[in-house]
Amino acid sequence: MPPSAFTPEGGSEASVSLREVGEFELIARVATHRAQPATTVLGPGDDSAVVAAPDGRVVACTDVLVEGVHFRLDWSSPEQIGRKAAAANLADVAAMGAVPTALLVGLACPSSTPASSLEKLADGLWAEATPAGAGVVGGDLTSGPVIVLSVTALGDLQGRAPVTRGGARAGDRVAVCGRLGWSAAGLAVLGRGFRSPAALVDAHRTPAPPYAAGPQAADAGATAMIDVSDGLLADLGHVAQASGVAVRLRSSAFAVPDKLAEMGSVLGLDPMTWILTGGEDHALVATFGPDTPLPEGWAEIGVAEAPGEGGPVVTVDGRTWDGGPGWAHFTT
Template identity: 65%
Template sequence: MHPEPAERDTVAGLGEFGVIERITSGRPQSGSTLLGPGDDAAVVAAPDGRVVASTDILVEGVHFRLDWSNPRQVGRKAIAVNLADVAAMGAAPTGLLMGLACPADTPTEVIDGLTSGMWEEAASVGVGIVGGDMVTAQQIMISVTALGDLAGRRAVTRSGARPGDVVAVCGRLGWAAAGLAVLGRGFRSPGAVVAAQRVPTPPYAAGPEAADAGASAMIDVSDGLLADLGHIAEASAVSIDVWSDRLEVHQRLVDVASALGADPLHWVLTGGEDHALAATFPAEAVLPPEWRAVGTVGTGSLITVDGRTYDGPSGWEHWRHP
């Protein structure tokens, strides 16, 4: 008995192993993949002898909406948010594991788009999706685990900042927040900020570069600059002061904020999902290209902007936001 034509166009029609074949067939793997999909587990090279590992879960309706983003964009975002965490440790990615949950009536074109985006983003840093799992669920959920190699470097954690260090950032800030504000008002333009919300562009190579330059602490800016610098401050038992005049507030953000009656600096300070990198460096360190100094580390435990406590939420936190 064969499924009806309409059913064949869904994951139920393909079945679990048909979906797996559709996701993995013909996809190239990198040299770090010693054994890829098809066995009980993958085998990935770890030349350094240590493995950096990070996992993120993206849930439909919380992290993405298919009326705001197409499946390919969601797939790219799912990979990017994990690769940014590996970069923030000073490591280079070596492989990815993917978990996918979705309803039985999910169209195969959605799965094709998701996986196409995932493989595209993975290929941008020269790695492959080496394995994973899939189950049925009431909504689409994507779990990605990224693996990385430190290549002899020390891992750059959140706990190494010291008074006198310089705070620096690499990558865009505030763009995804501006895009979210635009989409939330029912608009689809300006395209540049909307695209930033749909697909982040983390500066992957900047993480290892910062580690080589002597970064004392580093973090992926996923929840907002102030919120994530707060994690460094807490872990390092220091205070951090951000200089607002050193932050880049792009004219595009100014224009969008003016149209929406918003504050563009607030987006830069508290907006998440750009996945820029923030780090602290000893005062004598030479910052790598594209990193820019935006603050300083001191004693105490406060996060301030221009010497004053920031008024309002500092970023996103699950369960404390609707």
Template identity: 80%
Template structure:
């Protein structure tokens, strides 16, 4: 990218604001010469995009990331924020058993925001979308007091039946695929003023959802599935209530990674709690029929039972888990 492309005479790339560059010039910079997938019939530049939907159905979801709530630019680069915003939505598409096809992005920010920050954020959105063969097909840019990124993801079921939260049945196996607790551990490290170990800090900055595991689980007969965004216990609670069942987890089925154990010991915190209640790793949790073979990289962690008289949606080793179950929006605002 040539700095002179967005730098007025006498200015430096890092100091030029959106006010100086202008809305449409910036949009041109972040959309021109980008490679779109075959599913994009018409990309950015018109009143609406056109995305092919050969299946006849479109999976759609939206997430909003707010500066100071979901990310901090002193902890994450704009490119990492873009990747994180895309990943949160692409994981939701995968949790339906679908394959992502495209993203729409709404962005609000102060007019004083450096234009190169927004270009880097867009680079992150494009990079994460491209990693799963999706495109960024349109969006909107407006002013606001802080940076707010709203992403809508579209996906294709490719002929599959969608895997809903409401399909779990007593006797099913409960399994997960992807990292658990890494983002929460990274957040704890950052909150103590440290920037290492890098593997954990970067896990908070940019999640690594197992996108392909969603369609694979659907093909393997998964009865219910959910993206772990707010914490495993919290999200399995959503699944259990939607299905009218109880989920019983076994702590012995969780292997605490060495990295989590080491930093947990250093900070005096329980790494298993991060795995059970930490959000933003965007692992996938699903239920499978009893006796079904799990797809590669899925790990069984419990079972589905009929609800008990106490109405406990999720238990660990037969007991309710003490303390927070995961992130609850508005509870601490």
């Protein structure tokens, strides 16, 4: 594998390995001198953390990122990998209409991994969690042949009902908030051996989910919601199946950003495929009643209807999208 930020060259402090530093010294390095949010009653350092749950209910989710599957060490820095891992989970919390409160992190990595790289990974987790209102409150560290990062996020509904995938009804409008297709375009750029345009590459390395838009949509009366992790069509397919509706999207509702159009032209690819099937942007897509005003920042892209002969499917301009729905684990 090409050299990466996880395998720095030279004999400086930057290359001191986890084997030399030890598990507990590294934990002390990444867990101390961090400002926890008010919801953290007891942070790292004990058998468990204690996180306040004023609502009485806790939203919880977990994502696992595996080296070579979800990230490449020659494409992303440790800090970018930490931010990406945090974003994937924080977006899931927001998609329930909740506010993030805490992250728990499980990490497996080779003992030769530089300790400084793991500190930078922790910096990335904190850099993403802090603006969202969450703290990194604990976790576990173990050895393994490749880097595997498992992050659990907790969230507070603050009195709201959770917005699930199963609440969409015929007649609801479908709307999206956040970027679509940018991460997939950045992945395509990296896959061709390029590192620019930076805006696309950085969108793949560090997504920018609209965390506040989740609770905002819940307060506005969203009937169903999901974050776009596997692709808009694939994730709306989950909503369609759970709600028993057909989702009809209009291609004319999507404005193709100039950077996506330009890169699509360079690579000979249709940028609409990135927008409709590209994952890991972690935009939020939701359904709203026909008379419900859309919150600021949300754009209508289609409608939910009673399923016809095709069942609860997602179509674009009345047809199944030729490029497939998006990412599918174990089959893609």
